[in-house]
Amino acid sequence: MFDPTDFADLANQLGDDNNYTNLAARTRTALGRAYYALMLAVRVAIRKAENKSADVGIADHGHLWRTLENSGVPQLMSLGRTLKDLYEARQKADYHLDPPEPKWLAKLADPRFGRMNAEIAKDAISRLPRYDFTPVLGKV
Amino acid sequence: MALKAAARKLLKSDKEVRLDPFDVVSRTRTEHHGDLTSLHVDVEFVERAHDPKFYLFNASYRAQQLQLLVLDPNVGPTPKSLRAEAVAQIAGELAHGAPDMPVHLGGVFPAYLTSMLVMFVQAATRPESPHLLAVEGRLERLERAVRLAAAENVEETLEVDWNQVEAALLKAAQALGWHVAWTIDREKSEVVGQVSGVDYKQLARQKLDFYEQVASVLDRETFKAVSFDLEPAE
Numbered sequence: 001m002f003d004p005t006d007f008a009d010l011a012n013q014l015g016d017d018n019n020y021t022n023l024a025a026r027t028r029t030a031l032g033r034a035y036y037a038l039m040l041a042v043r044v045a046i047r048k049a050e051n052k053s054a055d056v057g058i059a060d061h062g063h064l065w066r067t068l069e070n071s072g073v074p075q076l077m078s079l080g081r082t083l084k085d086l087y088e089a090r091q092k093a094d095y096h097l098d099p100p101e102p103k104w105l106a107k108l109a110d111p112r113f114g115r116m117n118a119e120i121a122k123d124a125i126s127r128l129p130r131y132d133f134t135p136v137l138g139k140v
Numbered sequence: 141m142a143l144k145a146a147a148r149k150l151l152k153s154d155k156e157v158r159l160d161p162f163d164v165v166s167r168t169r170t171e172h173h174g175d176l177t178s179l180h181v182d183v184e185f186v187e188r189a190h191d192p193k194f195y196l197f198n199a200s201y202r203a204q205q206l207q208l209l210v211l212d213p214n215v216g217p218t219p220k221s222l223r224a225e226a227v228a229q230i231a232g233e234l235a236h237g238a239p240d241m242p243v244h245l246g247g248v249f250p251a252y253l254t255s256m257l258v259m260f261v262q263a264a265t266r267p268e269s270p271h272l273l274a275v276e277g278r279l280e281r282l283e284r285a286v287r288l289a290a291a292e293n294v295e296e297t298l299e300v301d302w303n304q305v306e307a308a309l310l311k312a313a314q315a316l317g318w319h320v321a322w323t324i325d326r327e328k329s330e331v332v333g334q335v336s337g338v339d340y341k342q343l344a345r346q347k348l349d350f351y352e353q354v355a356s357v358l359d360r361e362t363f364k365a366v367s368f369d370l371e372p373a374e
Contacts, residue, residue, distance in 0.1 A: 072360055078351035081363070112340055119344030127348065 007037035015115030028093035030114030035090035038121040312353035
């Protein structure tokens with residue numbers, strides 16, 4: 001089975017690889033991979049706990065992080081918030097070619113932001129085996 | 141010139157060949173009525189009609205086609221022989237009047253189905269009635285009202301307890317050993333922390349811990365209402 005962590009590694013490499021001279025394209029691609037790395041890893045962890053196939057989909061992206069945030073368990077709420085942050089960055093990266101907010105204009109062309117999100121995703125994935133997903137099982 | 145004449149001829153012949161939807165219905169009726177009549181709940185109602193009726197199908201008899209005319213020699217209170225005689229008589233008269241006219245007799249269910257189709261076509265082609273226009277107007281007003289309600293403050297904005305947030309930030313920074321300069325935008329419900337002495341990688345690996353610290357102090361709704369951004373201080 002494909003390991004979603006590999007997406008996070010790719011996101012990190014893209015952040016470092018100066019062969020790609022277009023900083024915005026590099027950063028935006030890295031942000032997309034970072035989000036999908038964590039989202040897929042969380043889905044795998046939940047499906048595993050539910051004894052279901054890892055490929056059983058989730059209705060929509062927001063549903064996953066909202067369910068985690070609403071769990072009331074600080075650990076899962078934090079994971080949900082992290083996922084939400086990565087999702088927001090990925091949304092901006094993929095769909096907002098000319099974001100009106102100066103903050104995003106700068107971030108989307110900064111490979112450090114892409115690398116940071118990749119690291120956040122990797123760190124979160126490494127913690128998942130210790131998480132108890134019981135409060136959200138059957139809800140996503 | 142020859143081409144023009146051929147085209148004209150073709151157009152003329154096209155004009156003459158018309159597909160009559162009622163004729164299509166009548167053919168369908170002839171093919172299937174035997175299987176369907178006994179299955180339809182409305183058959184009994186139609187069969188109870190006392191007067192013998194018949195169905196006409198012909199492009200030149202549109203007025204007659206709008207009626208439900210059924211004649212079945214095998215049903216009804218009239219003895220079979222008499223009804224059959226009546227059918228034969230009517231059929232003969234019609235054939236005499238218009239020898240090319242296809243006459244289809246019998247078949248209750250397809251006749252009912254056809255009458256429904258005719259009613260549907262009539263309803264679809266009828267100019268909009270004042271009643272329908274009034275309903276449409278009401279729907280438009282309702283739609284406007286719903287839009288207006290949605291544009292107004294439907295989502296309740298949570299009143300954030302900023303003292304609680306500041307206490308949570310202080311606790312998180314102490315737990316993680318950070319020196320942080322917090323910028324709090326209460327209007328946008330945004331908190332930005334510039335953390336000294338850490339690089340992006342360290343900060344990335346502590347972000348989940350930071351969230352856990354904050355989430356353990358704040359109530360769930362406040363945690364959800366405020367956005368937190370962390371950056372290494374330059």
